[in-house]
Amino acid sequence: MAFRNWLQGFATFTAIIYLSVVAKAVSVPKNTSETACVRSFPPVRDTSGPYAAKGQALLVCQNLSSLLPEKVLYSENPSYTDSLRTYYAGQEGDLQPDCIIRPESAVDVSIVLKVLGASNKSSCQFAIRGGGHTPFAGSANIPRGVTIDLGAMNTVVIDGSETITSVGGGARWVDVYQKLDALELAVSGGRSDLVGVGGLTTGGGISFFSPRKGFVCDNVVNYEIVLANGTVLNVNRHSHPDLMKALRGGSNNFGVITRFDLNTFQQGKLWGGDIVYNASVTPQLLNAFVDFGGQEQYDEYAALFIAHSYISGAGQYFAVATPVYTKPVANPSVFTAFTRIQPQLTNSMRIDVLGSFTNVTSSAAATGRRNAFVTVTFENDLSFLTEAVALWTANAASLANVSGLTYTLLNQHLLPIVMSKTANLGGNSLGLDPREGPLILSLLSITWADTMDDETVMTAANTLIKQIENAAQDRGVYNEYKYLNYANAGQAVFDGYGQINKAYLQAMSRVYDPHGLFQRAVPGGFKLFTDST
Numbered sequence: 001m002a003f004r005n006w007l008q009g010f011a012t013f014t015a016i017i018y019l020s021v022v023a024k025a026v027s028v029p030k031n032t033s034e035t036a037c038v039r040s041f042p043p044v045r046d047t048s049g050p051y052a053a054k055g056q057a058l059l060v061c062q063n064l065s066s067l068l069p070e071k072v073l074y075s076e077n078p079s080y081t082d083s084l085r086t087y088y089a090g091q092e093g094d095l096q097p098d099c100i101i102r103p104e105s106a107v108d109v110s111i112v113l114k115v116l117g118a119s120n121k122s123s124c125q126f127a128i129r130g131g132g133h134t135p136f137a138g139s140a141n142i143p144r145g146v147t148i149d150l151g152a153m154n155t156v157v158i159d160g161s162e163t164i165t166s167v168g169g170g171a172r173w174v175d176v177y178q179k180l181d182a183l184e185l186a187v188s189g190g191r192s193d194l195v196g197v198g199g200l201t202t203g204g205g206i207s208f209f210s211p212r213k214g215f216v217c218d219n220v221v222n223y224e225i226v227l228a229n230g231t232v233l234n235v236n237r238h239s240h241p242d243l244m245k246a247l248r249g250g251s252n253n254f255g256v257i258t259r260f261d262l263n264t265f266q267q268g269k270l271w272g273g274d275i276v277y278n279a280s281v282t283p284q285l286l287n288a289f290v291d292f293g294g295q296e297q298y299d300e301y302a303a304l305f306i307a308h309s310y311i312s313g314a315g316q317y318f319a320v321a322t323p324v325y326t327k328p329v330a331n332p333s334v335f336t337a338f339t340r341i342q343p344q345l346t347n348s349m350r351i352d353v354l355g356s357f358t359n360v361t362s363s364a365a366a367t368g369r370r371n372a373f374v375t376v377t378f379e380n381d382l383s384f385l386t387e388a389v390a391l392w393t394a395n396a397a398s399l400a401n402v403s404g405l406t407y408t409l410l411n412q413h414l415l416p417i418v419m420s421k422t423a424n425l426g427g428n429s430l431g432l433d434p435r436e437g438p439l440i441l442s443l444l445s446i447t448w449a450d451t452m453d454d455e456t457v458m459t460a461a462n463t464l465i466k467q468i469e470n471a472a473q474d475r476g477v478y479n480e481y482k483y484l485n486y487a488n489a490g491q492a493v494f495d496g497y498g499q500i501n502k503a504y505l506q507a508m509s510r511v512y513d514p515h516g517l518f519q520r521a522v523p524g525g526f527k528l529f530t531d532s533t
Contacts, residue, residue, distance in 0.1 A: 056124040057145050060115055061099035064146075067111055073100040083149050088194070089135035089371040090451070097127070097147040104152045106224055106232045106258040112148060113256065114230040117517055127524045128252050131172045131196015135371040136489040139524045140199070150198065153258060158185070162264060164221065169258040171197045177355035186267035186354055188213040193358040194367065201260055202251050203484035204430050206412070206441075208270070208324045208354070211300040213263070214421030217248035217428050224259035228517035232258075237426050246508040248428035249497065251484060252525045253509055253518050271332070272324035272357045273348035279317035281341050282308065282389060288337035289321075290382040293413040293438040299334045301326045305412035308389055310396035312405035317393065318345065324357060369404070372446045372458060374465045375486035377496075379477035380413065380438040387475075388442065388468050395464040402457060404449025414439040414481075429505055431497035432481060439479050442468070443486045462488075484526060493526045502528070 065072040073080040075096065083100050087093040103109045116126055127142040129149045134140055141147050150170030156179045157166045165187055167176055174193035180186055188207040190200045205216025213219055222236040223244065233255075235244045246254060277285065289306050307320040323335040328351045331339060339349070350356075378384060392409040399405055416434035444465060448457050472478035482496040494502045506528050509519065519527055 055098065055144070056119055057098040057126075060119045060124050060146055061101075063115055064099070064101055064112060067115070068101070068103070068108055071102050071104065071108065073102065074098075083147075083151070084141075085368060086151075087132040087141065088367050089137075090369055091135065091137035091371070091454075092132060092139065092141045093368060095137060095141040095143045097142050097145050100147045100149050102149050102152045106226055109148070109150075109226045109256050109258055110230040110232055113226055113228060113517075116146065116521065117228055117230070117515075123521070125521050125523055128256055128522060130170055130198030131194070131200075133195045134199055134485070134525070135373055139489070142524065148256065150256070150258070156180075158183070158264065165262045165264045167197050167260045167262060169198050169224075169256065169260070173197060173200075173358060174355070177353075177358060180264070180267075181353040181355045184266060184268055185264055187262040187264050188216050188219040189262070190216070191358055193355065197260055198257055199251075200485060202247060202249070202257065204249050204428070205485070206418075206483075208272075208303045208326055208357070209267075210418045211298065211303060211415060212326065213265075214418055214425055215248075215428060215430070217430075218422050218425040219263040220248070220260050221263055222259075222261035223247055223257050224261075225255040225257045227255045228513045228515065236261075241426070243508060243512055245427050245429055246505050246512075248426075249430045249484065249501075250505050250508070250528075252522060253505065253528050254512050255518065267326070267354065269328040269351050269353055270324060270326050270357065271328060271330055271349065271351050272322070273350050275321045275323075275338060275341075275347050275349065276345040277319045277321070277341060278343050278345060279308070279319055281343070282319055283386070284341050285319050285321065285338070286385055286389065287382060288341065289411065290380055290385060291337065292334075293380045293415065293440070298415065298417045299332070300417060302332070302334045304335070304338075305410055307408050307410040308392060309406060309408040310393075310399075312400055312402050312407070315400060317396070323349075370446075370448045370451065370454060370457070372444075372461060372488065373486045374444045374461050374488040375482050375491065376442050376465050376468050376472070377414070377439050377479040377481045377483070378442070378468070378472040379479065380440055381475070381477045384472060384475050384477050385411070385440060387471060391467050391471070392444075392464060395460055395467075399457065399460055402448050402450075402453045404447070405453075405457070406447045408443075408445045410443040410445055412441050412443075414441050429497060429501045430481075431501040436479070439481070441483055441486070443483075487526065491526075494528060 061072055080100055084093045101112055126146040127140055129140040129147055132140050153168035154171040154175050155168040156175050162185060173190040173195055176189055177193055188209045191208055201216050207216050222234055224234055226232050233240055292304060303324045305322050310317050321338045323338055325332045396407045415438050419432045419434040422428050444461055446461055480496045482491050482493050484493045487493050509528050519529055
């Protein structure tokens with residue numbers, strides 16, 4: 001933490017000068033498209049007179065219906081209901097937009113953003129949905145507005161050399177793995193196949209392959225993105241490289257990404273699975289976990305997370321280790337400390353294709369129920385991790401009467417070997433430095449059944465995370481980084497990237513979205529100038 005503060009202070013003056021020059025030197029193309037895809041269309045109708053009562057969003061929907069027939073869904077359409085039912089969290093599916101737009105190409109998205117941009121003189125708000133996995137309400141859906149659902153843009157195309165896989169902005173990892181597993185190929189992608197490619201990747205992304213390949217975002221070689229003015233850009237290390245760095249961690253703040261071109265590599269079967277333990281083994285498990293993260297000579301084929309879970313109906317606590325080795329080698333020695341812990345309640349360790357492991361992770365998820373994530377980061381310290389798990393245990397007990405509750409504290413490492421890959425792959429905006437040493441990224445993942453328990457559950461969750469943060473600060477092991485894909489509404493994600501990176505993202509927003517459409521009109525997610533939803 002001290003190192004991070006020193007580094008930021010030392011570099012701030014230089015960074016401010018640099019960012020000022022960048023913002024002046026780089027200009028976004030105006031009303032043009034690198035792929036010449038923008039069609040002309042009529043302006044949005046005035047909201048005065050007979051149209052005023054209908055609301056601006058409904059007028060936008062009507063205009064888009066005339067421009068994109070069959071691609072705009074209203075509440076009476078069964079496909080509208082189907083779209084809402086597929087959100088991971090019930091809180092998101094509960095929201096009722098005035099219409100859902102299902103574009104099928106960058107051309108369609110360009111038209112949509114042109115209309116929405118024109119309408120925002122009257123403040124029509126909209127949401128952008130990829131896979132719809134972020135759980136807090138309003139992250140990828142909106143009440144009384146327009147939701148752009150990219151789900152129809154889920155193509156997966158492998159180039160002739162089998163080194164690049166082009167993935168549509170609405171694809172989920174299941175779409176990718178089903179195609180690549182059959183060819184013994186892989187990309188650095190999500191560990192749960194129901195997660196959307198877009199959200200995971202623009203939030204940074206952690207993969208089973210991260211020790212070998214870096215963060216998921218570091219493995220995107222090209223983005224096709226539609227800017228606020230309808231311009232379609234290809235963004236890579238040679239074309240708009242400044243924006244490329246911003247997209248690697250900058251979430252939905254710059255445009256709608258319609259295609260990701262991902263580095264692709266040969267990959268056979270893996271060894272992995274879940275080992276479920278009685279909660280009594282927690283001290284052994286934590287000790288093995290901290291030792292694993294502190295290895296000086298790290299085996300880059302090894303990936304791991306552990307979890308502590310409480311189920312309210314049974315009043316039961318248990319622990320889980322999920323080791324994965326990205327070679328078809330059974331029981332590699334790097335995981336001996338975990339495989340020898342007893343008693344084990346179940347053990348599903350095996351050799352299989354990647355999709356087998358990501359599908360198992362997905363099957364444990366409760367799509368459509370109440371779901372929430374909250375996150376905190378701290379140093380790889382056994383004494384403090386033990387304290388954090390004790391705080392979680394006591395906190396979980398306070399929720400014994402919550403129906404259908406599964407309350408899980410999942411821990412994994414942010415390793416120097418992963419952070420060190422970033423520079424050679426073009427850089428990202430996450431603000432993580434390998435010199436900070438191994439960190440523990442802690443996720444509180446919650447599922448429950450009844451909307452009546454929403455306030456009770458979230459009050460307990462936020463209290464726990466605050467307790468852990470305060471204790472970490474007192475111990476001197478707190479790290480301000482917050483992984484965007486695990487963060488809850490209101491967590492200061494971009495502050496956690498550090499002053500320099502946040503300023504860089506803000507500068508890129510001013511360049512590529514000069515009128516702030518994605519700051520003003522897209523309230524979902526994490527915003528660069530308010531750092532809240």
